[in-house]
Structure formats: C-alpha cells, structure tokens
Amino acid sequence: MFLDSRDCQLLALLQKDCRISNADLAERVGMSSSACWRRVRVFEEAGLISQYRAELSPEHAGLSFQALVHVHLTRHNPEHLERFIAAIEKRPEVMECYATTGQADYHMRVICKDIGAYNVFLEEFLFRLPAVESAQTNVVLREIKRSNALPIPSC
Template identity: 35%
Template sequence: MPDIDAANAKILSLLQEDGRMTNARLAEHLSMSETPCWRRLKRLEESGIIEGYQANLNRRKLGLGVMAFVQLSCSEHDQAATAEFQRIVEITPNILACHNTTGADDFLLVVVARDLDDYSRFIDTTLRQLPGVTSIRSNLSLKEMKSSSKLPVEISRS
C-alpha cells in the first residue's frame, strides 16, 4: 500500500470533492507535472485505496423520500444462512448499507423507499423474507443533517 504523503492526501481529498477532475487539473493543484501525478493516481487505484468513481445522486429528486435505519435480529447464524442473507442484501438496491453489529441486534441497515407505503411493502416483501430474521426495528430519518461518503485523509506517519 502506498504511503499517504502530502501529495497523495491532496489527490484523495481533491478526488473526493470532484471525482471527474482530470489528471491535468490534479497536477496543477499539486504543482507537479502530469506524468508523476498520473503514476501516483494509478498506484492509489491499484492498491485499492481508490476503489472506484461514482456520481452522487440526490435521493429526494429521485423520489426516495424515506430513509430508515433498520436493526435486525436473526436466529440463524450458520454459514449457509449468513451467505443467503448477505446475497439478498447485496442484490437489493433499496438497502444502501448493511453492517454486522455488536449489541442487542445483529445487523444495522440503511434503507431508502419512495414513501411510507413503499417502505411497508419493502418490510413485508424483503426484510421479513430474509433467513432467520426474528426482529425488525426501524428508525425513520426525520431530517438529514449530514450525509457524506468523504473520508478523512491523513498523512501516514512512518
């Protein structure tokens, strides 16, 4: 894995702000020529620090007005049930994130839906059908105060 020196940290921060930034513009911001900048970028991609590029979409403008944080408890924890649970979660577009957690519940999901009726259908047709689910608790977001996928980038201390 490449060290996160000041230049790499700047590349990562700039690309989190604008994933469409050209190599020429990155190099300009870093006050370096394009070839060394391109090499740094490729090393960051090849090491897996940069996993990909995507557009950030406005869920409300796409008609997804409900965001729910769902806590699930499961009775089945064997390898087959867990693999099937994970497969279903991965192919379900309404589930934005799923975390296996400590505490009273086994999983925390972030789910979006068009409205409460759509969310109710999602609970019945998807979440209640997951293998071994014994408890579903939802918390609906009333107001989104911060939403970001940008990670803090720090320079490595060697």
C-alpha cells in the same frame, strides 16, 4: 503505503470531485500533469482508489423515505445467515448493511420512494427471510451529515 502531503492533497481533491481533469488536479497540487497521472495510477493499482462514481440526489430521484433498520435474527444458523446476506446484497433499497455487536445483529440503511414502499419491503421481503426474527425501524427525519470521503490517517 506511505502518503506524503501532496498525495493527501491529490486524494482529498479526487474524493471531493473525481471528474476533475488531470491538468487541473496537477496544477492545484503543484505537479506536472504526467507526474500527477502516474501518482493517481499508483493509487489505483494499489487499491487505494477502488472506484469512481456519480453520487445521485435521493430526493431528485424520487426517493424521499430513508430509515435505519436494526435487524434481530432468530438464530445464527449458517445456512439461514448465508441466505439472509445473499438476499440483502441483491436488494437495491438496502444502501448499507453492517453486522454489529450490541442488541441488533445487523444495521441497515434503507431508502425507498415512500413509507408504503418501505412497508412492502418489510412485509414482502425482510420478514419473509427465515433468519429474521424482528426489525426495529428508525425513520430518518433530517440528514445532518453524509459523506463518503475518508479521513486519510497519514495526512
């Protein structure tokens, strides 16, 4: 999809605040409200905008423990791997999970109430999965940067 500079402005504004009114959005990019609304609909129908959501503060939600977990599998048995992925997808503590190259097979960002809750997550869930050999945890001490806004390449 070709994006012109006005499209890039629209997308940047929506990524920053998806609750902005169509009238305010149109005004900020110099478009009529109806043209702006149609353009945003095109983005939605093309799948460029996949969803709108509220981003919650972990601290205000009582979730003060965050860790990056590097998971090593015992073997790459397809059945165990499918069970591992299905189990990870169901766990609300797992905010992100990536299959990667390198020493660890998977990298996850896990968020919990505290270290005790994280220990329960490890002992009663992660280490009981047949595919998991071991996991290395890096506790997040301080968040430096976190963003869900994509840098649009054509802008």
